[in-house]
Amino acid sequence: MAHIQFIDDLVREYLLFRGFTSTVKAFDNDLKVDKDKGFRVDKIVEQISHYVNVSDLTGLKEYWSHLDSMVFSKLEIHVQPAVRKIEYSLYKLYLVTAAQSAGGVRNEKVSEFLSKMLPELQGQNEWRDWFMLPYIQKPEENPSFSLYFTRAWQDSVLVSLHNLLATVFQCMPQPTLTSYESDAALVKRLQDEINSLRGKTQQSTEKTSPIGHQSRLAQYSERLSGPLPLVDDFCAVPSEQLDSGLREARGLRGLLRQMGGSPVMEFIKMVEAFYLDAFERTKRRNRNWYKENILKVLEAAKENRTRQVDASIALAKDLLQILNEPRKKAEQVPPHSLIPSEADSFMKPVEPEILNLLHGSTEKGATEKYLKERNKKAPEDKLVTYNRSG
Structure with a gap:
């Protein structure tokens, strides 16, 4: 109870600050005969x-x-x-x-x-x-x-x-004012514990990731900051057909805008970055980094689950399933084409979801136009059969 005298000084200082001079005198007199x-x-x-x-x-x-x-x-x-x-x-x-x-x-x-x-x-x-x-x-x-x-x-x-x-x-039992010392000690202990955990997390991240998490996100942010619409990179529409792709993509872009919430858009950006990086880094991509970050987006989407988020959750699960499959040696893709061949296992498993999104768009004939452009670019690939009744 040695801190009681310090509390008395604080109370006296507060009374003087408020100008309660008569109260200060009474307080001092009570302290003398305490x-x-x-x-x-x-x-x-x-x-x-x-x-x-x-x-x-x-x-x-x-x-x-x-x-x-x-x-x-x-x-x-x-x-x-x-x-x-x-x-x-x-x-x-x-x-x-x-x-x-x-x-x-x-x-x-x-x-x-x-x-x-x-x-x-x-x-x-x-x-x-x-x-x-x-x-x-x-x-x-x-x-x-x-x-x-x-x-x-x-x-x-x-x-x-x-x-x-x-x-x-x-x-x-003591009044709340006298517990300041224990509260301050508790806050300091919690702050030290937080700083310690942050240091351990940072060390663990540096060991498991060849490139820092923030630097990877910065790369994707720069890559996604261009004027290209989401559907162009997401569906890998050829760059030489961008003008026609804009028309086919209006319906899908409208649907994505309706999704709204941050978890959905973050996930869509993550998928874009994944496919672009996969094409550029076929032999040296860090699959574990993709898994960890997509799992985080998936958990965030589940916490803010709405009707519009369901499609993104399903797409995230498909993407994780792809990442968990044994990696196959991919054939070299011609640099002038962004459409993966049949040997590449990245795009094909999620193409049914792309077709479902196009079918649900308000743009009439968006699915047929996409399939037509897809056939032009990769006629040797057997396209996924799309069933309107399903």
């Missing part, structure tokens, strides 16, 4: 020792009564006997100290204590012998009192009191 001593155990033990040493029975009883009402009364029932035992030990320490004091006030203070405490202590066996204390010449030599006159016992009483107060103050 019996709890800022919940500092050493100060409380010191105050009790002072009452014992000067034989101030009234001050001792009032101070203990304050602690009992403010602190001890809120403890559980099974702790009360221990509190009562320490209280009686303090009373015995008071009597021993009064009996050891020099001057003619010795028996007077002892007799005063016994007379005032008679209603409370009579009938208790452990106090029966103590009422004889004023009449014993050398109580420190009497077997009934010799233990209490030793320095070890007197110190043990104060140590027990110190331990009791420290334990109680540690367990007692």
